[in-house]
Amino acid sequence: MTTRLSTWLAGAAVLACVAILLADYGLATWRAPRDDRLILTLQQQVKSDAALAAKLAAEQKRVTATRRARKSRDNAVAWLLIASAAAFLTLAKQLVKSAQPKIVGQAHWPARGSQPRSLVRQAFSTPPPIDLTFIDELVANHGPSKENAIVFLQAIQNHYRYLPDEAIRRLSELTGITPAQLAGTSSFYGQFRRTPTGKHTVRVCHGTACHVAGARQITDELRRYLAIPDGDDTDAARMFTIGEVACLGCCSLAPVLIVDGHTAGRLTPSSASAALAHVEETETV
Numbered sequence: 001m002t003t004r005l006s007t008w009l010a011g012a013a014v015l016a017c018v019a020i021l022l023a024d025y026g027l028a029t030w031r032a033p034r035d036d037r038l039i040l041t042l043q044q045q046v047k048s049d050a051a052l053a054a055k056l057a058a059e060q061k062r063v064t065a066t067r068r069a070r071k072s073r074d075n076a077v078a079w080l081l082i083a084s085a086a087a088f089l090t091l092a093k094q095l096v097k098s099a100q101p102k103i104v105g106q107a108h109w110p111a112r113g114s115q116p117r118s119l120v121r122q123a124f125s126t127p128p129p130i131d132l133t134f135i136d137e138l139v140a141n142h143g144p145s146k147e148n149a150i151v152f153l154q155a156i157q158n159h160y161r162y163l164p165d166e167a168i169r170r171l172s173e174l175t176g177i178t179p180a181q182l183a184g185t186s187s188f189y190g191q192f193r194r195t196p197t198g199k200h201t202v203r204v205c206h207g208t209a210c211h212v213a214g215a216r217q218i219t220d221e222l223r224r225y226l227a228i229p230d231g232d233d234t235d236a237a238r239m240f241t242i243g244e245v246a247c248l249g250c251c252s253l254a255p256v257l258i259v260d261g262h263t264a265g266r267l268t269p270s271s272a273s274a275a276l277a278h279v280e281e282t283e284t285v
């Protein structure tokens, strides 16, 4: 709020300085020829009437004093204009920066999205074995009651980020809830996933502004870059899961995506895939 007020004050000072300088310039342009004519007339009259010499001297003194005063005032106003313009630009920059959502990066991402990721990396895609001690502890804590089915499923989803088959089987063994019942419950609620998610979640905005600005091309390029097959949403290395969302509320940055909660805007297909490469590089540093 303070920055906003200071910006307004600096902007008002700039306008005031410009107005004073313009007014002074206009006034001087209007008065100068009149003063010059008056002095010239008096100089000629003094030749025939010496009594006018005092009046001539007084007029010359007035004109000189007026011009000096205007010059020193204009100098001061010009310095004030420079200072207030610099302050205005600095404050306005801060204001714009603070008004924008946090951006992972835009132009500084290297445009390296043209090549799909190395297949070598994808060779490490074999999922690690599921540690089922979490299921044992979960059932021990809540008791093997069939009424806790949704609580169990939610806890498993939160822990593994999806519902692994092995976890469902162990839960079934410990609670007596059949795998078919668990599958029926989990498929009824949209919050449950039966396939693994990537380590990083990418949400591409497909709201109207982003759609018009090329969201479809962004999604297509990311899927191509990560070699995600049709019908799937996660790459083979389980690094990224891609989804589409409605308007994220920062349409001026369209097209926009969010990686792990960080917003990136004004994307091109290459800068979007470079954003994911940036996430991977950051992780491996």
Ligand code: FES
Pocket (backbone or CB within 6 Å): 205, 206, 207, 208, 209, 210, 211, 246, 247, 248, 249, 250, 251, 252, 254, 256
């Ligand atoms: S439409 Fe994408 S942020 Fe609004």
